[in-house]
Amino acid sequence: MERVFRSLKSEWIPTTGYMTQNEAKRDISFYLMDYYNWRRPHQYNNGMPPAKAEEQPNLLSGIS
Numbered sequence: 001m002e003r004v005f006r007s008l009k010s011e012w013i014p015t016t017g018y019m020t021q022n023e024a025k026r027d028i029s030f031y032l033m034d035y036y037n038w039r040r041p042h043q044y045n046n047g048m049p050p051a052k053a054e055e056q057p058n059l060l061s062g063i064s
Contacts, residue, residue, distance in 0.1 A: 004032070004036065007036065007040075008028065008031055008032070008036075012027070012028070012035075013027075036050075037049060037051040038051050038052065
């Protein structure tokens with residue numbers, strides 16, 4: 001969880017902050033639910049976003 005928040009703070013939140021709470025909620029929700037899970041490449045997953053990596057069959061367990 002710490003890694004998610006570190007990425008959020010260092011990659012996404014503007015250094016000047018947000019003008020309104022609603023703007024912050026909308027932008028951070030987009031980052032977490034769309035960009036971080038579905039688009040952002042993760043080194044641990046061989047460059048795949050977490051949600052796409054979970055859709056792949058687990059070849060190590062023999063379950064496909």
